[in-house]
Amino acid sequence: MNTTILKQHTSAADQPPAGNEIICAIDNVSKTYTGGSVALDAVSLDIRKGEILALLGPNGAGKTTLISIICGIVNASGGKVTVGGYDVVDNYRQSRGLIGLVPQEVNLEPFETVNNTVTFSRGLFGKPRNPGTIEQVLRKLSLWDKRDSQIVTLSGGMKRRVLIAKALSHEPRVLFLDEPTAGVDVELRKDMWETVRALQADGVTIILTTHYIEEAEAIADRIGVIDKGRLMLVEDKATLMQRLGTKQIRIELQDPLGRIPDALSKYELEIATSGNALIYTYDPTGGRTGITSLFSDLKSAGLVLCDVQTHESSLEEIFVNLIKGEA
Numbered sequence: 001m002n003t004t005i006l007k008q009h010t011s012a013a014d015q016p017p018a019g020n021e022i023i024c025a026i027d028n029v030s031k032t033y034t035g036g037s038v039a040l041d042a043v044s045l046d047i048r049k050g051e052i053l054a055l056l057g058p059n060g061a062g063k064t065t066l067i068s069i070i071c072g073i074v075n076a077s078g079g080k081v082t083v084g085g086y087d088v089v090d091n092y093r094q095s096r097g098l099i100g101l102v103p104q105e106v107n108l109e110p111f112e113t114v115n116n117t118v119t120f121s122r123g124l125f126g127k128p129r130n131p132g133t134i135e136q137v138l139r140k141l142s143l144w145d146k147r148d149s150q151i152v153t154l155s156g157g158m159k160r161r162v163l164i165a166k167a168l169s170h171e172p173r174v175l176f177l178d179e180p181t182a183g184v185d186v187e188l189r190k191d192m193w194e195t196v197r198a199l200q201a202d203g204v205t206i207i208l209t210t211h212y213i214e215e216a217e218a219i220a221d222r223i224g225v226i227d228k229g230r231l232m233l234v235e236d237k238a239t240l241m242q243r244l245g246t247k248q249i250r251i252e253l254q255d256p257l258g259r260i261p262d263a264l265s266k267y268e269l270e271i272a273t274s275g276n277a278l279i280y281t282y283d284p285t286g287g288r289t290g291i292t293s294l295f296s297d298l299k300s301a302g303l304v305l306c307d308v309q310t311h312e313s314s315l316e317e318i319f320v321n322l323i324k325g326e327a
């Protein structure tokens, strides 16, 4: 999978519209590790209550560092973060209590039972025992039938769900998933996406980091792109795809074409490698698409069509085009 590298890009559209409740505010956060490695450079981002935000970026971009600062595991070199209005440094206990963190690594006690594992995590947050809440969490993650099973007996997918159950055991309002599907097969990935959507339906705000553009495309409401410690872009997925996406029509021809006839030069047309098809690219947001006149001009030019297919840009194509455009 290609990773993405974008130049700085911010606009009024990046800011949440007024009236949206902010659950986590990240203001001008930087991090330089001992030894001089700059992991984050002036990152500002408001996370909206109830959204699924995907932070997309290549290896070493700074995603884990950002999550670790929000969770109070790593200290920022500069800037400020609040969760539910609590400063993550000055009011660590209150802010951390609102956060569930699902780490990248599966770090479970192999011979402990599912129920004990999740119950123990709740205790770490100083919350009183509440078997009813633990039952709800386990049922939500389809682990109730496995509550008395040892971790070692579970499949990889179930172990990942136990990690989520642990993170939800103290009833947080915000859930961070750090690379939830790194290295897992397609089926498990889709299973994880369903789990994430179900949690959102229950009112949990979800922030996930990923290398996979298709993952962001599949489940995120908003997408942030981090590269080399900078937040390059953050925007609603639908707006992003509409704003930057193009549509294409592939027109299969009865007879191969050597060059585009002069009468058609005003259209953005390419000849497909075989010569048996024309590709017409247009902006779906621009009002007039030019399709009607194109078809009429194709006919006047004596071209006989066999088939027509449409194609819309995927998020990956949008990013690749952006990179090409900025290069």
Ligand SMILES: Nc1ncnc2c1ncn2[C@@H]1O[C@H](COP(=O)(O)OP(=O)(O)OP(=O)(O)O)[C@@H](O)[C@H]1O
Binding pocket: 033, 034, 035, 037, 038, 039, 057, 058, 059, 060, 061, 062, 063, 064, 065, 066
């Ligand atoms: N404890 C540390 N000490 C020094 N440098 C670190 C430390 N942790 C991370 N870094 C550096 O900070 C940068 C950002 O790393 P980070 O792990 O936040 O990126 P990431 O986007 O989460 O990457 P990945 O997808 O590989 O997990 C990298 O250059 C990394 O080498």
